[in-house]
Amino acid sequence: MSRGSQxxxxxxxxxxxxxxxxxxxxxxxxxxLLNALARLPLSGHHAVIGLPYLWLGLFFLVPFVIxxxxxxxxQLIAQPPYSSxxxxxxxxxxxxxxxxxxxTFLGSDPLYFNAYLKSVEIAFCSAxxxxxxxxxxxxxMARSDPAWRGVLLMLVVLPFWTSFLLRVYAWIGLxxxxxxxxxxxxxxxxxxxxIVMMRTNFAVYVGIVYSYLPFMILPLYSTLEKMDLTxxxxxxxxxxxxxxxxxxxxxxLSMPGVxxxxxxxxxxxxxxxxxxxxxxGTETLMIGKVLWDEFFSNRAWPIASAVxxxxxxxxxxxxxxxxxxxxxxxxxx
Amino acid sequence: MTFHARRLMLSxxxxxxLGTGALTARAEEEKVLNIYNWSDYIAEDTIANFEKATGxxxxxxxxxxxxxxxxxLLAGNTGYxxxxxxxxxxxxxxxxxxxxxxxxxKLPNYKNLDPSIMKILAGYDAGNAHVVPWMWGTTGIGYNxxxxxxxxxxxxxxxxxxxxxxxxxxxxxxxxxTMLDASAEIFPSALRYxxxxxxxxxxxxxxxxxxxxxxxRPSVKYFHSSQYINDLANGExxxxxxxxxxxxxxxxxxxxxxxGNEIAYFIPKEGALMWFDTMGIPxxxxxxxxxxxxxxxxxxxxxxxxxxxxxxxxxxxAAATEFVDEAIRTDKSVYPDEATKAKLFPxxxxxxxxxxxxxxxxxxxxTNQ
Numbered sequence: 001m002s003r004g005s006q007x008x009x010x011x012x013x014x015x016x017x018x019x020x021x022x023x024x025x026x027x028x029x030x031x032x033l034l035n036a037l038a039r040l041p042l043s044g045h046h047a048v049i050g051l052p053y054l055w056l057g058l059f060f061l062v063p064f065v066i067x068x069x070x071x072x073x074x075q076l077i078a079q080p081p082y083s084s085x086x087x088x089x090x091x092x093x094x095x096x097x098x099x100x101x102x103x104t105f106l107g108s109d110p111l112y113f114n115a116y117l118k119s120v121e122i123a124f125c126s127a128x129x130x131x132x133x134x135x136x137x138x139x140x141m142a143r144s145d146p147a148w149r150g151v152l153l154m155l156v157v158l159p160f161w162t163s164f165l166l167r168v169y170a171w172i173g174l175x176x177x178x179x180x181x182x183x184x185x186x187x188x189x190x191x192x193x194x195i196v197m198m199r200t201n202f203a204v205y206v207g208i209v210y211s212y213l214p215f216m217i218l219p220l221y222s223t224l225e226k227m228d229l230t231x232x233x234x235x236x237x238x239x240x241x242x243x244x245x246x247x248x249x250x251x252x253l254s255m256p257g258v259x260x261x262x263x264x265x266x267x268x269x270x271x272x273x274x275x276x277x278x279x280x281g282t283e284t285l286m287i288g289k290v291l292w293d294e295f296f297s298n299r300a301w302p303i304a305s306a307v308x309x310x311x312x313x314x315x316x317x318x319x320x321x322x323x324x325x326x327x328x329x330x331x332x333x
Numbered sequence: 334m335t336f337h338a339r340r341l342m343l344s345x346x347x348x349x350x351l352g353t354g355a356l357t358a359r360a361e362e363e364k365v366l367n368i369y370n371w372s373d374y375i376a377e378d379t380i381a382n383f384e385k386a387t388g389x390x391x392x393x394x395x396x397x398x399x400x401x402x403x404x405x406l407l408a409g410n411t412g413y414x415x416x417x418x419x420x421x422x423x424x425x426x427x428x429x430x431x432x433x434x435x436x437x438x439k440l441p442n443y444k445n446l447d448p449s450i451m452k453i454l455a456g457y458d459a460g461n462a463h464v465v466p467w468m469w470g471t472t473g474i475g476y477n478x479x480x481x482x483x484x485x486x487x488x489x490x491x492x493x494x495x496x497x498x499x500x501x502x503x504x505x506x507x508x509x510x511t512m513l514d515a516s517a518e519i520f521p522s523a524l525r526y527x528x529x530x531x532x533x534x535x536x537x538x539x540x541x542x543x544x545x546x547x548x549x550r551p552s553v554k555y556f557h558s559s560q561y562i563n564d565l566a567n568g569e570x571x572x573x574x575x576x577x578x579x580x581x582x583x584x585x586x587x588x589x590x591x592x593g594n595e596i597a598y599f600i601p602k603e604g605a606l607m608w609f610d611t612m613g614i615p616x617x618x619x620x621x622x623x624x625x626x627x628x629x630x631x632x633x634x635x636x637x638x639x640x641x642x643x644x645x646x647x648x649x650x651a652a653a654t655e656f657v658d659e660a661i662r663t664d665k666s667v668y669p670d671e672a673t674k675a676k677l678f679p680x681x682x683x684x685x686x687x688x689x690x691x692x693x694x695x696x697x698x699x700t701n702q
Contacts, residue, residue, distance in 0.1 A: 075685060078429050081407045111693070114702050177569055199555055282514075282556050282699040290696075296400030297516070297692045299407070299685065 064312075071305035072098040082301050102306035112290060112307065116314065119287040122201070122276075123269035126208040130216040130265045131258065133209065138220035138257075139250075142227070153221070156214050168207055168278050175203050175279070199281035207275035212268065216261035223257030224250070255329040263322045267315055287311055366623040367392045369402065369413040371610065373582070374468070376639040383630050389623050397559065406431045406615060414618040415627060417467050420609040421517065421680035424457040432463040432613040439625040440465075442632035445652035453679050454609060454649075464611035465628055466649030468578070468641070471669070471677060472518045472606040475561075475580030478595040480508045480571040493526040493601040496574050499548045506552040509570030514556040516695035518606060519546060519574065521680060525604050532681035536690055543694045556699055562586070568594045576608075577667065581645035598666045600673055607677035609649070 073082035087095045106112045141152045159167060174180050175197040182194035197203055227250065235245040273288030280286075287307065295304035364387075368380075372395040380391050394413070396402050399422045405411045406418075406426060418426060426432060437443055443465070450469065451461050458464050474495055481488050485504050494501055502510055512519055521531040523542040530538070554570060562579050564570040566586035573580065577598055584596035612631070614624045631637050637648045638656030645661060647668050654662055661667050669677065683691070696702060 077425055077685070079407050079409050079431055081429065109693070111696060111702055178567065283701065285696075285700040285702055293692055293696065296398070296404055297695075298689050299403065300689070301407075 067305045067308055070301055071102055071309050072100065073302045074099050075300050075302055080301070081299055099302065102302045103310070105303060106306055106310060111285075112287075112310075115285050115287045115290045116311070118285050119270050119272075119311075120314075122204060122208070122284075122286060123266045123272075126205060126212065126269045127216070127262045127265040129205065129209050130213050131262060134213055134216035134220055134261065135258075138217045138224055141217070141221050142224035149225075156217050156221075159214070164211065165274065168211065168275055171203070171207055171210070171279060172198065175206070198279065201280065201284055203279035203281075204276050204284055207279045208265075208269050208272060211275065212265040215264040215268075219260040219264065220254060220257040223254045223260075227253050252329075252332070256326055259322055259326045259329065263319065266318070270315065271311060362620055362622050364389045364623070365392065366390070366415070366620050366627055367394070367413045368415045368627070369394050369396060369405075369411070370415075370417045370467075371395060372397050374417070374610075374640075374644055376643045379631070379636060379640060382636070383627060386630070387623075387626055389626065391627075410617055411615060412619070413615060414620040414624040415612055415614060417610050417612050419680075420454055420457040420464075420611050421682055423464055423611050423613065424682040426613075427458055427463050431615055433616045433618070433621070434462045435465070435614065435628070436625060439622075440629045440632060442629050442634075445632055445634055445650050447649050447651035450609070450649040453607075454611065456679060457609075457682065458611070464613040465632065467610045467612050467631070468644065468646035468648050469607060469609040470577040470646045471600050472513070472522060472574070472576055472608065473580075473598060473600045473666075475565055475573045475575050475583065475596060475598045477508070477565065477568065477571040478597050479593075480568075481505065484508065491599050491602050493522065493603050495572065495601075497523060497526045497545055497549060499552070502549045502552040502572075505572050506554075508572075509554045509564065510549075510552050510572045511554055511561045511564070511570050512546075512556050512574040513558045513561075513576070514699075515558055516691040517680060517683075518608075520691055520694070521606055521678075522574065522601075525606075525678070526601075531678055534681065534683060534687040539687075539690055539694055543698060546698050550698060565596055566590065566594065567592060578644055578646040581667070585645075600666060600669055600677070602676070604676040604678055607679055609679070 069085060070082050072085055075081060076083055083097070083099075085097055087097060089095075137156075141149060141156075144152060172179070176182070177194040177196065177198065179198070181197070182191075185191045186194065197206075231249050231253075232245055235249055236242070240248070271288050272286065273292060276284045276286045276289060277292075291304050291307045291311075294300045294307055298304075366389050368391060370393065374395075375393075380393055383389070384391055399419050402416060402418055403422055403426065406416065407429065423432070446465065450466055454464070454466060455461050474493075476490075476495070481490070484507075485501070488504075489495055489498075489501065496502060496510075496512070520539065520542045523545045524531045524538060527541055527545060529541065559579070561570060561573040561575055562583045563586070565573055565575075565580065565583040567590070568587075577600075580596060580598040584598070587594040587596050612628060614621060614628075618624060631640075632650065634650060634652035635656050637650045638653040641648050641653065642658050642661060645667060647657075654668070657668075665673065
């Protein structure tokens with residue numbers, strides 16, 4: 001076997017037509033892939049590190065490229081219901097037809113922008129509520145007796161043992177007009193008429209905050225637990241009151257946890273479909289629902305894909321901001 | 334890792350990716366049949382009796398929306414041998430090449446089908462080449478008899494006025510009014526009420542229907558296509574624009590619970606939508622023989638009559654009517670008489686552009702956006 005064939009596949013690719021690889025390498029996902037390929041290992045322990053890349057490539061990059069491709073197609077009545085981008089009909093030519101109309105269409109109707117905006121609003125407020133509820137919980141857990149921490153941690157994770165869908169359904173039983181909460185309140189004589197909670201934005205918030213709270217608590221807990229408590233002792237020795245010590249020491253030190261927890265709640269809540277569909281009212285307009293309508297009611301897979309890509313771009317921007325904030329938080333420590 | 338090992342891994346991966354395709358392409362027909370039908374839409378022993386008679390193992394999955402079924406069919410390779418879309422969806426699906434023509438020589442019971450139903454279905458499936466009817470029904474109004482009477486003793490029962498006249502609907506607002514969350518059901522009904530053609534597919538007429546629905550929107554508690562069954566049964570809502578059989582299910586549940594809610598259903602006299610659910614075999618089905626056997630089985634009068642007895646929807650089988658429970662077969666809101674039947678109209682098959690307009694109008698109605 002020649003030396004050449006023993007070169008890692010990525011190196012061989014990179015050594016190919018320079019012009020092409022260097023342009024393609026500008027695209028972040030492709031750069032990631034090329035980097036991954038360049039590191040494609042000869043030894044076993046490199047293979048272990050390569051696995052996550054393979055995973056990402058197969059289950060994120062490939063589906064992403066497929067969705068991206070569909071977003072440039074035309075809607076058809078066929079199986080599958082969109083046109084092919086590449087046309088080989090004319091002999092000797094490969095014609096590539098990209099329909100950017102799907103993206104310009106998103107701009108033509110305020111529905112899409114409003115839905116994005118509402119999704120951002122709901123996701124942001126949910127993340128904020130999760131932070132307000134989750135921070136004291138994580139704080140209490142991190143400062144509790146180490147013997148108890150394992151149990152408390154387990155209690156936070158425990159709901160995951162039941163299906164997410166079932167837990168959302170359980171909320172219907174709680175929030176309904178003749179549900180448990182209303183029945184108890186009426187039984188106690190506190191209210192006469194049931195409080196309408198189901199099919200409102202309130203129910204959506206309850207559902208999202210309940211479902212995603214553990215994702216806020218866990219990163220907060222891990223940063224708070226690792227914190228050096230002698231800093232607080234030093235502050236006390238220097239005459240700092242506990243409340244001030246919390247805001248000048250604990251909170252800034254836990255910022256990486258806050259940012260991580262915030263994005264772990266915000267990002268999935270942004271594209272949430274199940275919770276607003278089951279608990280939300282008809283007026284709850286989130287981008288997940290708009291996407292559903294495009295895909296299922298209009299059978300417009302290309303436009304649905306364009307909606308998804310636009311949402312992904314939004315998430316990427318938010319993640320970039322978050323990364324910047326996290327770096328800033330780390331640097332200031 | 335050697336070069337060979339890596340190539341081995343790659344080929345393994347390829348095999349994994351191609352595996353699904355290879356499985357469905359298997360030549361000989363095993364004794365298996367995969368059916369995808371609506372939920373709560375079959376008698377308890379229909380499948381068991383078929384399995385006993387033929388030795389074919391049936392895998393029975395359920396769905397609850399045409400849209401979900403269609404998305405799967407359009408993606409292809411569903412693995413199902415028989416699916417049950419509504420006729421208004423089937424027309425487009427046939428156009429997209431999803432269904433294979435039926436081999437009627439394998440369906441001796443085909444003669445049992447009601448010619449008048451088959452004639453309407455031919456409007457969706459030219460020459461009745463691809464699908465046979467499963468059940469059909471109407472989209473009308475279900476209501477809580479006592480609660481409506483309390484609020485309006487002279488309520489215009491029997492007319493779309495109940496749902497589409499703002500000052501009347503407003504009277505029932507406090508006890509709960511709901512509509513199907515389906516633009517394809519509500520807009521044609523609204524157009525019919527307005528005396529406009531239901532199949533003109535013009536933006537102008539659609540706008541009129543939208544204005545009408547918008548005018549009663551403040552009195553509508555929610556738009557949902559299944560929640561109303563329970564809510565009507567336990568008294569959370571008092572009037573619904575819904576599907577006939579679903580309202581009857583609500584009526585039966587209320588009767589079982591003995592909660593004092595008397596539920597009734599009427600087909601509005603102005604005319605109402607009639608819809609059909611049909612069974613067809615996808616082109617990529619692996620068990621075509623077995624699918625035909627099952628189709629012929631459900632075309633047997635007694636088999637399909639048993640289904641009607643449970644789900645309370647009429648079937649498209651003329652020979653089956655005599656085996657349907659008398660209470661159901663003589664109930665004019667289930668089996669409408671000829672005069673009522675003449676006023677029923679089938680759902681039109683929309684162009685994608687009109688679909689988009691209706692979906693958009695529907696979103697406007699629901700969200701004010």
